[in-house]
Amino acid sequence: xxxxAQTVFILVVMIDxxxxxxxxxxxxxxxxxxxxxxxxxxxxxxxxxxxxxxHVLALSLGALLVKGIGIPFLLRWAMREASVSRExxxxxxxxxxxxxGGLGVMLAFAFSATLPIPTPEKHPYLVAxxxxxxxxxxxxxxxxxxxxxxxxxxxxxxxxVFVFGLLLSDFMPWMVEAxxxxxxxxxxxxxxxxxxxxxxxxxxxxxxxxxxxxx
Amino acid sequence: xxxxxxxxxxxxxxxxxxxxxxxxxxxxxxxxxGHSAGVAWLWARPGRxxxxxxxxxxxxKVILATVSALFLASAAYAQRYLRLRDDRENRIFVxxxxxxxxxxxxxxxxxxLGILWVAIEVTTLTTAPLxxxxxxxxxxxxxxxxxxxxxxxxALALLGTFFLALSSAGPGGPHSLVVxxxxxxxxxxxxxxxxxxxxxxxxxxxxxMGLAPLHSWKPDAYGEAPGLLGAILSGGITSxxxxxxxxxxxxxxxxxxxAFARQALLAMGLLSMALxxxxxxxxxxxxxxxxxxxxxxxxxxxxxxxxGGAAGAGAFFHALNNGLVKGVxxxxxxxxxxxxxxxxxxxxRGALRRLPLSGPLFLAGFFAVTGAPxxxxxxxxxTILRGVFASGHALAGCLFLAFVAVIFVGMxxxxxxxxxxxxxxxxxxxxxxxxxxxxxxxxxxxxxxxALGLYLPPSLRDLFTAASATVGGPR
Amino acid sequence: xxxxxxxxALLQVALLVVLPPLLPGxxxxxxxxxxxxxxxxxxxxxxxxxxxxxKGEVKSRTAGxxxxxxxxxxxxxxxxxxxxxxxxxxxxxxxxxxDLFLLTGLLAAGRFATVLAALDTxxxxxxxxxxxxxxxxxxxxxALFVCLLVLSRATGELSLSGVLGPALPAAWAQWAPALLLxxxxxxxxxxxxxxxxxxxxPTTHLxxxxxxxxxxxxxxxxxxxLVLYGAAVKLYVFGALLARLALGGTGRGILPGAVGxxxxxxxxxxxxxxxxxxxxRLRLVRVPQLLVGAGVLSLFAxxxxxx
Numbered sequence: 001x002x003x004x005a006q007t008v009f010i011l012v013v014m015i016d017x018x019x020x021x022x023x024x025x026x027x028x029x030x031x032x033x034x035x036x037x038x039x040x041x042x043x044x045x046x047x048x049x050x051x052x053x054x055h056v057l058a059l060s061l062g063a064l065l066v067k068g069i070g071i072p073f074l075l076r077w078a079m080r081e082a083s084v085s086r087e088x089x090x091x092x093x094x095x096x097x098x099x100x101g102g103l104g105v106m107l108a109f110a111f112s113a114t115l116p117i118p119t120p121e122k123h124p125y126l127v128a129x130x131x132x133x134x135x136x137x138x139x140x141x142x143x144x145x146x147x148x149x150x151x152x153x154x155x156x157x158x159x160x161v162f163v164f165g166l167l168l169s170d171f172m173p174w175m176v177e178a179x180x181x182x183x184x185x186x187x188x189x190x191x192x193x194x195x196x197x198x199x200x201x202x203x204x205x206x207x208x209x210x211x212x213x214x215x
Numbered sequence: 216x217x218x219x220x221x222x223x224x225x226x227x228x229x230x231x232x233x234x235x236x237x238x239x240x241x242x243x244x245x246x247x248x249g250h251s252a253g254v255a256w257l258w259a260r261p262g263r264x265x266x267x268x269x270x271x272x273x274x275x276k277v278i279l280a281t282v283s284a285l286f287l288a289s290a291a292y293a294q295r296y297l298r299l300r301d302d303r304e305n306r307i308f309v310x311x312x313x314x315x316x317x318x319x320x321x322x323x324x325x326x327x328l329g330i331l332w333v334a335i336e337v338t339t340l341t342t343a344p345l346x347x348x349x350x351x352x353x354x355x356x357x358x359x360x361x362x363x364x365x366x367x368x369x370a371l372a373l374l375g376t377f378f379l380a381l382s383s384a385g386p387g388g389p390h391s392l393v394v395x396x397x398x399x400x401x402x403x404x405x406x407x408x409x410x411x412x413x414x415x416x417x418x419x420x421x422x423x424m425g426l427a428p429l430h431s432w433k434p435d436a437y438g439e440a441p442g443l444l445g446a447i448l449s450g451g452i453t454s455x456x457x458x459x460x461x462x463x464x465x466x467x468x469x470x471x472x473x474a475f476a477r478q479a480l481l482a483m484g485l486l487s488m489a490l491x492x493x494x495x496x497x498x499x500x501x502x503x504x505x506x507x508x509x510x511x512x513x514x515x516x517x518x519x520x521x522x523g524g525a526a527g528a529g530a531f532f533h534a535l536n537n538g539l540v541k542g543v544x545x546x547x548x549x550x551x552x553x554x555x556x557x558x559x560x561x562x563x564r565g566a567l568r569r570l571p572l573s574g575p576l577f578l579a580g581f582f583a584v585t586g587a588p589x590x591x592x593x594x595x596x597x598t599i600l601r602g603v604f605a606s607g608h609a610l611a612g613c614l615f616l617a618f619v620a621v622i623f624v625g626m627x628x629x630x631x632x633x634x635x636x637x638x639x640x641x642x643x644x645x646x647x648x649x650x651x652x653x654x655x656x657x658x659x660x661x662x663x664x665x666a667l668g669l670y671l672p673p674s675l676r677d678l679f680t681a682a683s684a685t686v687g688g689p690r
Numbered sequence: 691x692x693x694x695x696x697x698x699a700l701l702q703v704a705l706l707v708v709l710p711p712l713l714p715g716x717x718x719x720x721x722x723x724x725x726x727x728x729x730x731x732x733x734x735x736x737x738x739x740x741x742x743x744x745k746g747e748v749k750s751r752t753a754g755x756x757x758x759x760x761x762x763x764x765x766x767x768x769x770x771x772x773x774x775x776x777x778x779x780x781x782x783x784x785x786x787x788x789d790l791f792l793l794t795g796l797l798a799a800g801r802f803a804t805v806l807a808a809l810d811t812x813x814x815x816x817x818x819x820x821x822x823x824x825x826x827x828x829x830x831x832x833a834l835f836v837c838l839l840v841l842s843r844a845t846g847e848l849s850l851s852g853v854l855g856p857a858l859p860a861a862w863a864q865w866a867p868a869l870l871l872x873x874x875x876x877x878x879x880x881x882x883x884x885x886x887x888x889x890x891x892p893t894t895h896l897x898x899x900x901x902x903x904x905x906x907x908x909x910x911x912x913x914x915x916l917v918l919y920g921a922a923v924k925l926y927v928f929g930a931l932l933a934r935l936a937l938g939g940t941g942r943g944i945l946p947g948a949v950g951x952x953x954x955x956x957x958x959x960x961x962x963x964x965x966x967x968x969x970x971r972l973r974l975v976r977v978p979q980l981l982v983g984a985g986v987l988s989l990f991a992x993x994x995x996x997x
Contacts (some may be wrong), residue, residue, distance in 0.1 A: 003866055003867075005317075005403055005865070006867045007866065007867055007870065009867070010867040010870065010871060010994075013990070014871070014874075017983060017986060021979055021980075021983050060911060094976075094979045095978055095979050098979065098983055098986060099986070101986070102982075102985075102989060102990065104985030105986075105990055105993075106989060106990060106993045107995060107996050109990070109991055109993045110997050113997045114407075115407055115408065115410075115411075116385070116405055116407065117381065118381075118384045118385060125867075130374075131824050134374060137995070138367070141363070141367060147359070150363060154363070154366060154367065154370070155365070157370050158370060160374075161370055161374050161377070164374060164377050164378075165377055167377070167381060168377060168380050168381065168384075169857065170384070171384055172329075172380055172388045172390070172391075172392070175329055175377070175380060175392070207990050
């Protein structure tokens with residue numbers, strides 16, 4: 001089981017790289033959806049014995065529905081609605097952002113080994129994956145211009161937080177769902193509406209055009 | 216406790232259900248009055264609350280009172296404001312404000328860091344559509360930035376909360392996120408995780424609070440939001456984030472990471488003051504100027520919290536003062552904006568003559584917020600400054616003074632330009648005359664601030680000291 | 691040397707010499723089938739080679755002796771590199787600690803000679819191709835090094851025969867994620883090194899978009915046959931490397947080893963064909979992105995090993 005979970009973690013990180021390098025929004029959305037679906041596997045793989053089976057199933061199913069299906073669907077809708085298909089000119093180029101992402105991931109993997117966690121043998125890559133994904137998400141939000149890309153970055157960041165939350169499911173089971181699902185659902189839903197309005201007001205989804213307010 | 220949390224929530228639901236936009240502002244007033252009554256009741260008899268989840272302690276008392284006073288004034292101001300803006304649908308605005316009030320109360324009462332985080336998240340979500348009240352491109356840009364920056368901050372804060380939870384999971388740890396239990400188990404927390412948690416929570420809640428360099432949403436949101444929302448943002452939400460940081464600091468101090476955390480807070484506070492000074496000088500928009508003033512005051516709060524002890528007591532006093540005075544300034548600035556129809560300093564002159572009530576209030580609010588005696592902020596800043604020097608941070612104290620002086624000059628140049636001179640030739644919007652309906656709430660807040668400056672009851676002084684002692688730190 | 695070892699060595703050399711031209715045939719066949727066409731015969735490249743060898747040669751007036759060096763060194767380097775990669779069973783015919791570096795060196799020597807030959811024609815066009823080749827190689831070679839380093843570190847061996855030999859199953863058991871990453875990076879590098887889509891398009895006729903093809907435009911007759919043969923051998927080398935890696939150092943006997951290797955090579959060629967049919971060639975500015983991505987993956991695999 002442990003090796004399988006490890007592979008899932010590595011795949012999650014590889015999706016991080018892919019999203020950092022991809023300019024086509026459709027592919028990136030599909031990748032983030034795949035990442036969400038992978039995350040849905042994790043509760044099943046990592047759940048401690050004492051946790052209720054139904055609870056684990058609900059967590060996994062919830063993650064799949066929200067991260068793997070629901071939000072990618074909303075994003076695709078927003079993308080069609082705003083008729084954007086690719087990120088034109090990121091603030092930080094693809095190669096530099098990929099290199100920065102790689103650097104962050106390596107640091108995360110190198111240093112997370114030094115942080116003490118209660119059950120290290122059970123979660124060898126968990127902390128590192130979580131930190132890498134959070135870092136990737138931050139990088140995406142900061143370096144991309146299109147609103148859809150930024151929301152995508154936020155989703156990746158959320159995924160990272162979710163991964164970390166699994167570490168707590170041993171002793172604080174409700175923290176994972178209450179925190180992440182509410183947060184994620186709400187944030188993206190509101191964002192989706194805002195995106196829609198940005199589209200209607202500017203007839204473009206380029207946050208680079210949001211530059212009337214500056215000093 | 217139900218009065219401060221559930222009543223606004225119920226009224227908020229009612230506001231969404233109510234078909235008429237004329238009656239809705241009254242719900243706002245009802246919620247505010249009910250909330251104030253609830254706060255008074257809680258001050259008198261704190262009660263037990265929900266064991267381990269919601270309880271009122273000294274820091275919570277200060278912030279809850281600030282929020283309540285500010286909200287009461289804003290609700291009163293909203294009566295005339297929303298009647299003037301009759302063209303706009305205010306269902307979301309009124310409902311959102313009431314939900315926001317409920318969430319802010321939960322922040323003040325929360326003893327569990329998870330609940331605290333959820334409440335802060337709710338404040339972010341409910342505020343974003345409120346900033347978009349004007350439904351134009353600029354307010355949309357502001358609310359998009361606000362939502363994006365703050366949701367990042369909130370997500371990082373959640374990660375920090377997770378870190379803290381993990382730090383309590385070691386052998387002998389409390390396995391909990393209740394502040395009291397974490398503090399009691401202080402030394403058994405895992406220190407690397409506590410330190411990492413503080414960094415993430417400082418970034419997360421610091422974004423919400425608007426500490427530099429995480430303040431980028433602030434000028435836009437404050438500039439575009441309606442005046443009364445600006446008041447609640449700058450006095451209520453930021454104070455709530457300040458309280459959240461104080462709670463985190465409390466845990467960090469107990470775990471032995473206090474020195475590191477306080478250093479970080481002090482540095483960020485001074486940076487905020489410096490950046491606010493840089494951006495205020497030469498600012499051409501008087502509402503954005505207020506935003507940078509808010510960045511400055513968040514910096515002052517962070518410095519006070521970072522130094523702790525007497526300065527910490529000053530910081531809680533200052534949170535109260537800042538809330539009251541920011542209310543004065545934003546409500547007065549909102550009236551000026553309504554009358555002139557522009558926020559550009561170059562096109563606004565003679566507010567003293569055109570707005571005989573709001574103009575002088577704006578001027579008085581300026582003196583109060585920059586720390587001129589005899590208003591409350593003067594005494595709270597003095598307390599913080601004395602604490603800073605007494606604890607041996609001489610350099611920080613000198614920088615503090617220099618930044619306050621720069622900001623006084625920078626704001627003075629703008630405010631005096633706005634209030635003095637001849638209003639003839641400036642743009643004017645018809646039907647926006649000054650009246651007691653929009654000046655009285657600001658006047659009441661100003662009077663409260665003046666009263667706190669002239670006479671600080673010993674019971675309040677003890678409350679601030681108790682709040683600072685709760686957070687801990689050097690005597 | 692026992693008879694068994696001699697047989698194995700003979701088989702390795704025979705496969706290395708004879709098999710490579712089959713791989714481009716499989717790739718072309720897979721592409722054609724995906725596109726719904728019949729496609730060229732599997733042995734097409736053998737026919738082409740035979741035809742080219744019989745043809746005469748046309749040579750630019752400006753070209754000197756270095757011009758002939760390119761195809762020869764390219765093919766020879768690839769063949770020599772092939773001797774280092776264990777074929778059916780381990781060890782390979784040529785094996786010593788540190789031959790990982792020789793492998794990359796031989797491939798680099800082949801590329802260097804090809805680039806020199808391209809420059810020797812004096813044509814601006816071929817110079818452009820050479821510049822592109824070298825630019826991308828400067829990104830691909832470090833990544834290849836790191837990949838080999840990962841393999842070496844995971845197995846604790848320093849020679850290719852050791853790395854891809856008996857130590858491999860244990861390494862897979864312990865370091866599966868890292869080796870998987872390494873395999874993915876190696877596959878991307880194989881595509882880049884062999885001028886396949888999405889880095890380069892071997893069938894393109896638009897000179898402006900070509901990389902490898904533009905360098906060998908001037909070669910004809912036997913020289914061009916050598917170029918094609920060398921490219922096929924290079925593809926074989928990478929295919930064998932990946933096949934051995936993915937199959938975890940297949941069986942001890944010659945027969946299972948050979949069957950495994952052949953199956954792996956066929957799979958590799960099929961995968962290349964599928965990639966080529968499902969992707970478009972990347973714009974030139976996007977190619978570094980892909981190569982940096984491969985480099986990041988391999989570095990990531992390395993960090994997983996050493997942390």
